[in-house]
Amino acid sequence: MTLLHYLVLSGVLFTIGAATVLTRRNAILAFMGVELMLNSCNLALVTFSRIHGTLTGQVMAFFVMVVAAAEVVVGLAIIVSIYRARRTVSVDEPSLLKN
């Protein structure tokens, strides 16, 4: 198993995450897709960090985690708020804004 495999894994995870965002109607699941994308980025960052022999990538990974956490909180707050108002978290359902 070489470092390249990690990169491939990261790419696969990123694709799965993006596919989740594109296909899931449930806001929470779509959001989980985004989180998966962020974490695949972390994996790539750490791997590249290893390849280049620097710590930059790992440091970035820490920041990404923290930012992702903040994003989770804001996202969940919005989703919960919508759920309480509409009893659904489908991203298709609330389509009043369009055209």
Place this chain on the structure above:
Amino acid sequence: MTTFVAPVIDWAALSAILVIAGTGIVGVLVAAFVPASSRRTVQVVLALVAPLAALAVVAWRWSVVVGGGESTLVAGQLAEDGPALAAQAIILIFAVVGFAVMASRLPNGEEAFAPQGAAAPGSAYEEAARRAGLEQTEVFPLALLSLAGMLVFPMANDLLVMFVALEVLSLPLYVLSAMARRRRVLSHEAALKYFLLGAFSSALFLFGVALLFGFSGSISLPDLGTAAATTVGMDGMAVVGFVLVLTGLLFKVGAVPFHAWVPDVYQGAPTPVTGFMAAATKTAAFAAILRLLYVAAPGFGWDVEPVLWAVAIASMLLGTVAAIVQTDIKRTLAYSSVAHAGFALVAIVSLSEQGPSALLFYLLAYGLATVGAFAVVTLVRERDADGNVTGEATHLSQWAGLGRRHPVLAATMTLFLLSFAGIPLTAGFVGKFVAFVAAADGGAWPLVVIAVIASAAAAFFYVRIIVLMYFSRPEESERPGADAVEPGALTRASLVLCALGTLVLGVWPTPVLDLLAQAAKFVV
């Protein structure tokens, strides 16, 4: 293991950011400890004073920096140079006028934000909160924190700082978008869309960062440029990485095809927030694009021009044609903002020397008119059967005949619309002129021709609104009648500032253009 050397931090250079971020944090404490009766006053004062103070600081830094004082800060992560300071100044100006609109109340004491953000729309709890006169004063610290992110953005000299700034400016805006007092369901939907798409695009941005890091072994923009010029192979990674990073930024400016959130969010978000975010976010993101293109891209030696051309053309055309068929004033303005993202891109598409100053001037002109136009939107309200003022009258047909009933307000709106349309003697005209000249200078003649045609077509739908205000009579329709309310003192001040700025920059732009021309040099 190398020994750790503490980075030298030039606090003076960071002071504008610190003032804003610090005030935001103080604002959180105010929300926690100041009694409810005086909380709002304190918050409003803080939110208005802080940008002014920061503006003064930026002016001071300007005097230090222009004339050769450019430098990189904190181990090269931030850059303090002319474009960065100019962008910060412009963002702070938008913050002053934008916050003033946010803080304003209607004559009946109603403010723009929900009494209790957490309360479900239409619930008994919300009704109780409304009766109790609760106010969600957290909007001001949130706006300040977002502003802090925007101020970091133009200075960001490496991709990590850029990413963090991107998130810091976005997260509070997601929340603010959900806070509209009326039409809360729309507001929620706007926030959800903005959030999901924003998170999605920042994930794309981050993956781009990872790829660029993998390609060059560094995340600092100047290093990236150098590495790209020297590294052989791995082109694919660099190309994809660069495109992804650019995507994240173009998303924020709302350029086609990354624009889809713009109309929905601009329509759903509370109007004062829309005005502020349309003007300030766009400026901040464009400032970041500037640095990315002017510092990193030349080293790449790639032709990023075709991509920028395509995006600019698509934005101008789609923004214009879509705006023509809209029936909602906020959506119309949103699509016009998409078109304006295209026009602004024209200025830097050929990476000419005048590009940055032209772009910044364009953004200043556009932003003043935007904040002003959305401020006018907050004032045109529906009335219920009893004549009480209710929600904003955003359907275009409700604006018919406004000019006859409220000549001054309609004239102000007309001024902003004319500026959008780029009619001479308004800031918008000068902005378009310098932007197009900058593009033509770089040899992008065909693009300039397209831009001129697009701006002529765009003028139609601005004129359409003007015609509607002055020459149509209100139609019989099922929609409630609409009328404008008296602006509060703060909104009035904001409108006067925006209108004056639009006029003065149209009639006598020379001083500002000269200032910006001094600011065109990036530190590497």
Place this chain on the structure above:
Amino acid sequence: MIDYSWLLVAIPLASAALLLLLGRRADAWGHLLGVLAAAGAFVVGLLVFLEVMGQPSEDRIHDVFLYSWIPAGDLHIDAGLRIDPLSLTFVLLITFVGTLIHIYSIGYMAHDAARRRFFAYLNLFVAAMLLLVLADSYALLFVGWEGVGLASYLLIGFWNHNLEYAVAAKKAFVMNRVGDMGLIIAMGLLFAAIGSVSFTDVDAAVTAGALSTAQVTAVGLMLLLGAVGKSAQFPLQAWLGDAMAGPTPVSALIHAATMVTAGVYLVVRSRLIFEASPTAQLVVACIGAFTLLLGAAIACAKDDIKKSLAGSTMSQIGYMVLAAGLGPIGYAFAIFHLVTHGFFKAGLFLGAGSVMHANGDSTDMRTYGALRKVMLVTWLTFGACWLAIMGVPPFSGFYSKDKIIESAFVGEGWQPWVFGGAALIGAGVTAFYMSRMFFLTFHGKARWVEAGATVAPDDPRPVRHPHESPLVMTVPIIVLAIGALGLGFALTLGNGITGWLEPVTGHYDHDAHHAVLPVPVITVTTLVLVALGIALAWRQYGMSPVPLTAPTGSALTRAARRDFYADDVNEGLVMRPGQHLTRTLVYADTAVVDGAVRGTASGAVGLGQLARKLQNGYVRSYAAMILAGVVLAGIVLHLVRM
């Protein structure tokens, strides 16, 4: 004083701003301030004029630098004023006639609640027009050009509670836009070719031959398009008649002294460009000759006194454009006719306003008749202007128009015959329609009933109480009538106006070129035709009874009544698409959908619909759009790299 010439624009502008900003607080004295501002501008103009007069004729061109407007790299635009005999002639005309119209409006608008706002717009109009003629570059001229358009839009639509008037205002706006496009494109071409749009640079470049013939022709034709739009020449003439919807002083201001003359000004100002391109110059002359006949025909057919006058304006401007298109021989005469026309046409309009005022705002000439007995002053002054416009000596129109007709006969080949013939016929027709108007209004039998008189129940005649207008209205008309009487003679004294304009229009040796016919023959023929026209009109409208409703008339008459179907043509070519982009689309989606279904919606709407479909409200498709964008961008970059 020349250094202070910016006051010319600043005074009325400041007054307009003050009147608009103060709002109702200024209602009591707003109109007086408006008059003072116009008069102040006239005084400044006079002082500048006297100073320039005191200078030797070769030093009479001044460029007053104001400030650097848009510095953008190598291309920069300065704001400056051009003070020379041409611009000063316009300044004096605009401010003098403008002031009289302001005074007249005090009386005319006395009962209008929004009189202050009206004066603000009038001042704005004067300021914009002054900026237009004083600008030292096409860019600044364009600012004034747009300002005039905007102000006229506001003034024509002043009574916008009347939907028809509002539509007329919009029509004027849209048609003017078409012309403006020409001006913009001309500026773009100049910018691209020489990097400057200041008159000095452009003239220098054209003289030096820096532009190819094709370029000059293109610029010339585009400038002409602008001029045609503003001056209501064929094919953009249709808005003028509808623009009569505005208050009558506005019609006077727009038609006589200001807006419509802008096109003539533009052509004369750009004379070097037109001289460098014979093609463009020929087109100018052709348009002028055609419009002078077209306008005259329309004027003959209209029963509405103001619309008939509008046709006459079109026709008279046609004379000026024709003169300007003749080349160096005609410039000075074009301006000369413009000045005298400014006086007598303003007099005619204000007289018409006075008549309308007396007849309960009715504009239908068929309900007038025999008014000379009750409106003596108006009759006399209108009569003076009538004689002037027909070119009866010694009234001012004779001096200016006769010169144009003579000049039209100078040249070689078919041109002198065609242009001269058109000008000659035009003179006869002018005499006919003006006499028709004069006799219909003031002579013949009264086709109205004095209020209070006993009337048979089946009498179709309207009840009126005609009366002479107040002094504040008649005095300006009298002044204008005096101008119509003596100005032409005064300005020809000692080669007056042609010599004065020479630094701008260039020297032309009139003795070196001869008309294809002897001058006395032309003059006599003209006068005979004029006499014929008057006689014909007298026979038909002065002596015989006139029916209250117009007879069906010949096909030609009917066509002329409908402005030769210009509306229908414009409707299809300009208004329909314009409306699609403006009004119809505003109202609800149904209209749009219907429009799309019927297939009449323009391409923009279709594209807009497509954009709407893309914007389906689903987050997932938005995300897909973003991703697709990324992929496309990546592919493009890869392709570029390869």
Place this chain on the structure above:
Amino acid sequence: MTNPYVPILVLMGAAALLALGGIGASAVIGPKVYSRAKLEAYECGIQPTPHAIGHGRFNIKYYLVAMTFIVFDIEVVFLYPWAVAFSDLAVFGVVAMLGFLALITVPYLYEWRRGALNWD
């Protein structure tokens, strides 16, 4: 020279054995008496059906706590690298981390004052 990770492997094996052994042993030899009290949620968590609170939905408080937890828990991630490099970072590190902790305290104070930490 064996792999240095072998002892860890051994330790993990022992731990697993102990844990599984304990559960297995209690399953085999323990008494099996069930009562209502034993089936109830223990110490924390929510009441199961049929008496679900709020029509079968979680109380909003759980979300609040969860969000608070996420923020504070994750922010602390910076403490780990800091602890590792503590001695190298010296005074700079201490000051920086104190500043960071002070900032973290601000939202805590906010939550506390606005009552987000009160269960009822």
